[in-house]
Amino acid sequence: MSMIAITLPDGSKRELPVGATVADLAASIGAGLAKAAIAGRIDGGLVDLAAVLSDGAQVEIITEKSPEALEIVRHSASHLMAQAVKELFPAAKVTIGPAIETGFYYDFDVETPFTPQDLERIEAKMGELAAANLKVERQVLSSTEAIRKFDEMGEPYKRELIEDLGVDTVSIYTQGGFADLCRGPHVPSTSRIKAFKLLSIAGAYWRGNEKNRMLQRIYGTAFVDKKELDAYLHRLEEAKRRDHRKLGRELDLFSFSDEVGAGLVIWHPKGAMLRTLLEDFERREHLKRGYDIVVGPQILKTELWQRSGHYENYRENMYFTEVDEQGFGIKPMNCLSHMMIYKSHLRSYRDLPLRFFELGTVHRHERAGVLHGLLRVRCFTQDDAHILCAPEQLDAEIKGVLSFVSDVMGIFGFDYEMELSTRPEKSIGSDEDWDNATRALRGALEDSGKPFEINEGDGAFYGPKIDIKLRDCLDRKWQCATIQCDFTLPDRFDLTYVDSNGDRKRPVMVHRVILGSIERFIGVLIEHFAGNFPLWLSPVQAIVLTVTDNQAEYGQEVLKQLRASGIRIQGDFRNEKLSFKIREAQLQKIPYMLVIGDKEMESGTVTPRFRDGKNLNPMTVAEFVSFVEQESKLFR
Structure with missing residues (x-):
């Protein structure tokens, strides 16, 4: 019998008969591995268990515990869902159904939109098909044969996909009576899809083009085991409870109005106070680190945006207007004004580095379909x-920003991840400048000793960047800080300084944000804290609650003293039951309730009660002011 030699990840060799598959290799190693295996990796590429091995191949068995397993299971679950839809709704046309970070989706062309009740039926049918243990098989066909097959099945979208691929052959996966165009790999049978849940329905244009037909998209998620699925579903329920849009209404922080326009935030008094506290914090932290506060105009001449490259590379995200027959662009970024400040004087090497900071409000044309509460708006402050x-100062400045980010994320209690985003296809500047900028960012990241990923092709059009993504209490990732290294715009705007030899040299510009969009960061904070802000950040720190009308005059005096001491305070002197007032204050997530009855009025004290129900000992107004000041310092 002819044999082939296979190399395993640990470098060991194993001999198998010619024609052996990945599944055969797993079985030859052990029954446990054969049972756990769902796919394989041959010479670096993922394959099905049925893939045939070749002599000299390097092979790894992918099990349910492998990092790659989750995506394979989710992709397989999308096919299972499509099969269930076709069995329940035979007239439905299938399009595409990829795995995504949180699960999977599949788009269908149907005459009547799906309903929540349909989701329940589809999920139940998926369970039946999974229990049927249908074998999942891969078949390679010529593109002509595949088109003929899908035409016979009445699936026009598959024909379009195959024609656009422009290849001679394609792979098709079948399970039971269902077939789908797919690259794979997939689990060997439907029984390996054990834990899944359909989540929602949305509309989606075919290929994301609003000129195409509107399809029905079903979102779902899947995990290797039910325990992980249950944990994820719990996080989803918690996320709904913490939704910043819901809490923003309940806490009276902000609102949106169709009369005003989509993506434009209206800040109510408590929300505006939250913003003010955050912005004051930002100013203090920047001043401590040697930044100068500057302010630029909202509109700048179109010629400036043309010179910077924004007009060519970012125009679709900008708004334009005309004043006195002169074109202006409403700023989507603040960099141009800051370069004008730099150019207002002759600069010496002794002046550098210069750090210009602005809480700059910008406007960007975001498509209506991506607007989402505070997280994606059209007007925001950076x-x-x-x-x-x-x-020669660049390395130290990048490291200084990385340290700044670390300090601020620590204050708010966020962990974070970092990515180095490299040159995109649509960009300006020389290869040399991009290489130098990328090298500078990479070097600072490597010296930091913290892990980072490479995000190919996702840099800004004028330079590479470090993207910093924080993780909230539900382990969700949010884009916040960025550090962009730019050799190009200083050249386009002819920025110079005089070096120690009296020669004119070109400075380097670092674009950076720490929190990023104030709106987005507040949205993240609301969900992270579930509206229970730390004392130093709470728009209202305490509320005075009287037991009866007898204490109203004393309550007003306490309110006046606390307000004069800088405490953000409210009063509730209504003739209502104390328990009712406490409940309302708790729903507003006010940190402290200062209860005043006859006893407190006679002794000139207040009795603080924390929002979780814990009571403190009675204290004077001065003692409470000191208590608040001390507790607030713990968070700053």
């Missing part, structure tokens, strides 16, 4: 800064 420095 904690934007631009550092102009000599090339």
